[in-house]
Amino acid sequence: MSESLQILQQQLSPQASISKSTDPLFNTQRWSECNSATPGAIVNVASEDDISNTVSVKWANTNNIPFLAQSGGHGLYKGLSTLGANGILINLRALNTVKVDATAGTATIGGGTLTHEAIDAAQAAGTHIVTGVCNTVGVVGALVGGGLGYLLSVYGMGLDNMISCRLVTATGEVIEVSAESNEELWWGIRGAGHNFGIVSQLVVKAHPWINRGVHWKGMLGFAGGESDVERVVTAIQEMGVGKNMGLSILIARLPPMMGPMLVVFPYYVGPEAEAKVAYAKLLELNPMINRCGEIPYDKVNKGHDPACLKGRRKPTFGIAVRTLDVEKMKAAWREWEAFTTANPEAMGSTIIVECFDTRKTREIDPMETAYSWREEDFHMLFVPMHTDPGFDTTALSFGRKLRDSFKTEGKAAVYVNFAHGDEDLGEIYGSEERLAKLRDLKKTWDPEGRFSFYNPIPV
Numbered sequence: 153m154s155e156s157l158q159i160l161q162q163q164l165s166p167q168a169s170i171s172k173s174t175d176p177l178f179n180t181q182r183w184s185e186c187n188s189a190t191p192g193a194i195v196n197v198a199s200e201d202d203i204s205n206t207v208s209v210k211w212a213n214t215n216n217i218p219f220l221a222q223s224g225g226h227g228l229y230k231g232l233s234t235l236g237a238n239g240i241l242i243n244l245r246a247l248n249t250v251k252v253d254a255t256a257g258t259a260t261i262g263g264g265t266l267t268h269e270a271i272d273a274a275q276a277a278g279t280h281i282v283t284g285v286c287n288t289v290g291v292v293g294a295l296v297g298g299g300l301g302y303l304l305s306v307y308g309m310g311l312d313n314m315i316s317c318r319l320v321t322a323t324g325e326v327i328e329v330s331a332e333s334n335e336e337l338w339w340g341i342r343g344a345g346h347n348f349g350i351v352s353q354l355v356v357k358a359h360p361w362i363n364r365g366v367h368w369k370g371m372l373g374f375a376g377g378e379s380d381v382e383r384v385v386t387a388i389q390e391m392g393v394g395k396n397m398g399l400s401i402l403i404a405r406l407p408p409m410m411g412p413m414l415v416v417f418p419y420y421v422g423p424e425a426e427a428k429v430a431y432a433k434l435l436e437l438n439p440m441i442n443r444c445g446e447i448p449y450d451k452v453n454k455g456h457d458p459a460c461l462k463g464r465r466k467p468t469f470g471i472a473v474r475t476l477d478v479e480k481m482k483a484a485w486r487e488w489e490a491f492t493t494a495n496p497e498a499m500g501s502t503i504i505v506e507c508f509d510t511r512k513t514r515e516i517d518p519m520e521t522a523y524s525w526r527e528e529d530f531h532m533l534f535v536p537m538h539t540d541p542g543f544d545t546t547a548l549s550f551g552r553k554l555r556d557s558f559k560t561e562g563k564a565a566v567y568v569n570f571a572h573g574d575e576d577l578g579e580i581y582g583s584e585e586r587l588a589k590l591r592d593l594k595k596t597w598d599p600e601g602r603f604s605f606y607n608p609i610p611v
């Protein structure tokens with residue numbers, strides 16, 4: 153590959169660079185080391201032209217070199233690790249500009265932008281944009297799959313807030329994709345976007361601030377145990393997650409004692425007085441940790457930063473469900489507690505449940521985008537965490553067993569960005585009608601299957 157990399161270098165902008173696997177600073181670390189690719193080189197692109205020239209017939213296509221774009225490096229899908237030494241990683245991180253036009257109500261976001269960069273720019277402009285709840289996740293990677301976050305209850309999912317994008321296709325051509333331009337592809341980009349190209353630029357809605365950009369967030373810690381699981385899940389069911397609300401649940405062993413804990417992070421898009429009424433049922437449970445208060449919108453994800461750190465092995469499994477079954481949650485708690493007690497090396501393993509008010513999401517016709525799971529209110533992640541590759545088999549069977557325990561009639565529904573890689577296509581993309589449309593799009597836009605390292609639709 154070395155010779156052809158020299159040819160590529162000549163076609164890149166002066167700001168771009170190529171790092172070979174033999175370079176001392178070569179770094180392919182991802183959120184989970186299980187998914188780290190072992191490419192022959194990393195191409196650090198600095199412009200849309202750089203992406204196009206790398207992918208195009210002038211280079212990767214002609215030389216038949218596999219490629220994979222990377223922004224935040226948080227992808228969970230196990231197939232990401234299959235990019236080998238004959239392939240290249242296209243590092244998009246330099247494409248991280250965010251321009252907010254508050255008057256027009258739009259934000260133009262570079263393809264390699266991270267969540268906190270987009271939120272910071274939106275906050276500075278007096279606006280809100282819909283992103284995920286992890287600061288270091290790439291905005292585009294999250295949104296083209298769905299984009300679940302705390303503002304979902306007010307504005308709908310991230311993908312429902314997308315207006316248009318510039319896409320470098322499998323041949324290196326640059327096209328505009330929106331409701332007016334390449335409309336069929338626009339359907340597929342929203343829900344299965346990783347399959348059709350590299351987004352160099354995304355335009356999304358930027359909404360005027362609510363409560364001057366100050367919202368409310370809590371951290372409610374319970375000692376855990378089956379009785380606390382029951383109390384918390386029942387309270388959430390009775391309370392309902394309604395207007396302006398969204399919450400996540402974390403089951404983890406937390407420092408300093410590393411004792412088992414169940415932590416709820418309730419979020420409210422608005423002032424404290426309203427939040428306390430909305431979350432009264434949870435607050436009444438007298439949690440042993442109760443840290444709640446108003447928080448500027450650009451600090452909302454900060455509490456999740458430790459869970460978003462890169463490194464360690466985290467072969468994660470996800471599933472989406474319509475209701476949170478108390479008995480299944482209690483059984484999951486038992487399983488997790490036994491696993492983390494028996495395996496101190498995997499003490500950092502967690503269960504995460506994200507829950508948002510999806511009424512806004514359901515207002516959109518289910519067939520209007522490629523995203524399939526608008527009725528599913530709860531998105532669960534089972535995250536085994538360890539460092540020893542020799543422990544992978546044990547970790548995998550723990551994560552899989554927990555995920556499978558929430559299946560309905562042996563089937564899962566899973567948000568594409570939370571898929572492990574052992575699901576069948578219908579479990580990720582939904583009905584046969586949807587799959588048929590996606591296959592047609594794949595045949596048209598990526599007949600060679602260049603974008604095949606992340607939940608690929610077979611050609």
Ligand SMILES: Cc1cc2nc3c(=O)[nH]c(=O)nc-3n(C[C@H](O)[C@H](O)[C@H](O)COP(=O)(O)OP(=O)(O)OC[C@H]3O[C@@H](n4cnc5c(N)ncnc54)[C@H](O)[C@@H]3O)c2cc1C
Binds near residue numbers: 225226294300352460
């Ligand atoms: C700790 C953690 C927290 C998360 N929280 C949330 C959340 O709150 N909400 C949510 O919706 N999701 C969440 N996710 C899932 C997340 O949305 C996906 O993992 C997403 O794909 C990550 O994007 P990335 O750029 O960080 O990862 P990468 O691994 O860099 O990319 C993942 C995939 O997206 C592709 N991709 C990246 N950038 C582009 C681009 N510009 N154009 C085309 N394809 C691109 C890559 O090629 C790859 O196939 C979370 C994941 C983790 C690990």
